[in-house]
Amino acid sequence: MLRYLSIRDFVIVDRLELEFEPGFTVLTGETGAGKSILIDALALALGERGDAGVIRQGQKQAEISAEFDTPKALDEWLAEHELATEEGGCILRRVIDAGGRSRAFINGRAATLAQLREAGEYLIDIHGQHAHQSLTKGEAQRTLVDEHAGLTAEVRDVGGLYRRWRQLREALTEAQTNSKRLEDERDQVAWQVEELIKISPQEGEWEEVQREHTRLSHAASLIEGAQGAAGALADDDDAILGRLAAIIAQLEDLVEYDESLKNVIEALTPARIQVQEAAHELSQYLRRADLDPQRLAQVGGRLESIHGAARKFRVPPETLPAELLKLKARLGELKLSADLEALQREAEAAQKTYLAAAKLLTDKRAKAAKALAKQVAGAMQTLAMGGGKFEIALQPLEEGNATGLERIEFLVAGHAGVEARPLAKVASGGELSRISLAIQVITSRAAKVPTLIFDEVDAGIGGAVAEVVGKLLKQLGEERQVFCVTHLPQVASQGDIHWRVAKKESGGSTLSSVTPLARAERIDEIARMLGGSEITATTRKAAKEMLAA
DSSP, X not given: OEEEEEEEEETTXXXXXXXXXSSEEEEEOSTTSSHHHHHHHHHHHTTOXXXXXXXXXXXXXXXXXXXXXXXXXXXXXXXXXXXXXXXXXXXXXEEEETTSOEEEEXXXXXXXXXXXXXXXXXXXXXXXXXXXXXXXXXXXXXXXXXXXXXXXXXXXXXXXXXXXXXXXXXXXXXXXXXXXXXXXXXXXXXXXXXXXXXXXXXXXXHHHHHHHHHHXXXXXXXXXXXXXXXXXXXXXXXXHHHHXXXXXXXXXXXXXXXXXXXXXXXXXXXXXXXXXXXXHHHHHHHHHOOOOHHHXXXXXXXXXXXXXXXXXXXXXXXXXXXXXXXXXXXXXXXXXXXXXXXXXXXXXXXXXXXXXXXXXXXXXXXXXXXXXXXXXXXXXXXXXXXXXXXXXXXXXXXXXXXXXXEEEEEEEESSTTSOOEEHHHHOOHHHHHHHHHHHXXXXXXXXXXXXXXXXXXXXXXOHHXXXXXXXXXXXXXXTSEEEEEOSOHHHHTTOSEEEEEEEXXXXXXXXXXXXXXXXXXXXXXXXXXHHOSSOOHHHHHHHHHHHHO
């Protein structure tokens, strides 16, 4: 669950530190006070994309940190990615600077946005205020059913099998309609492979051949230089090594008269040893060094062969080994294309594999859709849609696609005696909001994340329905940590904890603040929500009754 949230210089928030508790927490405040800004800040900490526009005016960067107690699955994920701490828990941190650059951290270690998002999937579900709008789209309906049923991995696997089948089917069609072109390409690629096999370029060979050629080309200069250096160090009459030995011996004779000369001797002794080692290395080098015109000719020929092939194939010389592998792979594909029967058999096998996996996915979807539809229909009865029906239809597709053998469609009837029709065509704005809320609450119960956030998802409802919504969220808060940004007093009165978000003017800037409310303050806030800016005895009395209920 979410324990702590720190926000610095984000939109209209300067400094904000909040500590949270379990249960159902409501956030209220006047329009524009910044209620949803808190959710936006948390979303950034969870890996949502952001830019310099989120930084409070006049500041250099925005920073958001969120601390969580972690479920076991996240502990395992953190350990796997070497992001765990001995103390446990998880701290997500996000910094965005004025240049739009973003930095992310998990438990103090640098992380990617993808890792923030992945960690966030174990921690929080955010249901936005516009969720009901996307609910009318078929893809969103399918995704919702699959995620609720835990079928995301199966859908991903089916997608891979579908793409493999389509790839083979397209290759078969291409082979059938373009056999002459493919035959010409096959001959061309076969010739290219043969040419490169003759040269047989090896990984890293180009760099090694260049180095050897350079060394052999300058062998005479290298030998002459090494001999001169060896002489100067050790072999000549006035060699450095002999002179150093003489200097050290002379100083050793004098040290009995002045011990401070020991420091000079101690400095010169390692120098003498290093010169001796250098002379030895040069001696070894000269034993190995040789003028080898024959080897130079061989290396030069190899250099020219590789360079000539690179020019012919129009690629850098160092990439010839990779080019050979690529051409071999393409030749294999073209040979397979030439064998139409084999290609057809492979395509048919891929289709069978896809259909088997997709049919299994269909069975699981049908079972999950039936159970979810029953739960949503039951919730509709409590949301002023008595007698209403909700169905999830699986409409077969002729060939299937990357998500399976059917498209999913939500069907709804707002009241008894009416045939269920597509949600996007029949639901009014208010009905759509209520159905969306029912679905979100139900799917949240099945979710594994410990924290749920509802950002003004109660838009378009009121009265007794709003009271039911509040009770639904309060019940959900008994099982999870639940936050709800709301403008409805009926929902706010159900909260276990109440935070008020307000705007204030400070130094010519508009800032947002968040305050936890005691009971007396809650009465005033709910009274304001009931009656507007002027709080009367009547609205205060109604607020007391709501809280008492």
